Amino acid sequence: MTAANGRPATGDATRAEETPAGARDDTVAAVVRQWRAVHPDLDTGPMEIIGRINRCAALLQQAEDAPLRRAGLSRSEFDLLGALRRTGHELTPGEVARETFASGAAVTKRLKHLTERGLVERRGDDRDRRVAHVRLTDAGRDLVDGILPEQLAYEKSVLSGLAPAGQGELAALLGELLGRLEGRLGALRA
Numbered sequence: 001m002t003a004a005n006g007r008p009a010t011g012d013a014t015r016a017e018e019t020p021a022g023a024r025d026d027t028v029a030a031v032v033r034q035w036r037a038v039h040p041d042l043d044t045g046p047m048e049i050i051g052r053i054n055r056c057a058a059l060l061q062q063a064e065d066a067p068l069r070r071a072g073l074s075r076s077e078f079d080l081l082g083a084l085r086r087t088g089h090e091l092t093p094g095e096v097a098r099e100t101f102a103s104g105a106a107v108t109k110r111l112k113h114l115t116e117r118g119l120v121e122r123r124g125d126d127r128d129r130r131v132a133h134v135r136l137t138d139a140g141r142d143l144v145d146g147i148l149p150e151q152l153a154y155e156k157s158v159l160s161g162l163a164p165a166g167q168g169e170l171a172a173l174l175g176e177l178l179g180r181l182e183g184r185l186g187a188l189r190a
Helices: 027-038 045-063 066-070 075-087 093-100 104-116 138-159 164-189
Strands: 120-124 132-136
Touching: 027 045, 066 075, 066 138, 075 093, 075 104, 075 120, 075 132, 075 138, 093 104, 093 132, 104 120, 132 138
Parallel strands: none
Antiparallel strands: 120 132
């Protein structure tokens, strides 16, 4: 069985060293070739995957998501607003941190900025004054609802170079990897 690029879809034969010269011509391929020259005995296969994931993430972050930039939001601020919108109810700052994979300090900073912009509001808990609850304002909800379709269209354009079947396969593989990592990290925290 072969993948869309003509290389075997499974097994060790997918390693770059066994693919035709020039089959992969990206930054990570160059790094892998350099490491192989220095340490030909090391298996650089993991670097070919993790390195590409990291490089893609860095390039996507550099792009800063055009629709968000036009709205004056960072990705992390949009993620916070989105967490409040998609859950449909108030959250504590700790819950926001868990929903957005952010530190408590980062959430506090973002909440302060978004509160100043009138996009979220905080209220104290009636029973415990140490606890705050955060919710979207009407302006915050309208902003998220206005940006989301445009943001999804932007993300779709970023992925448009991949065939739909390839997108589905990539999503499934990344989902499997993420599930394993989340499970492993969860076990380490216990």
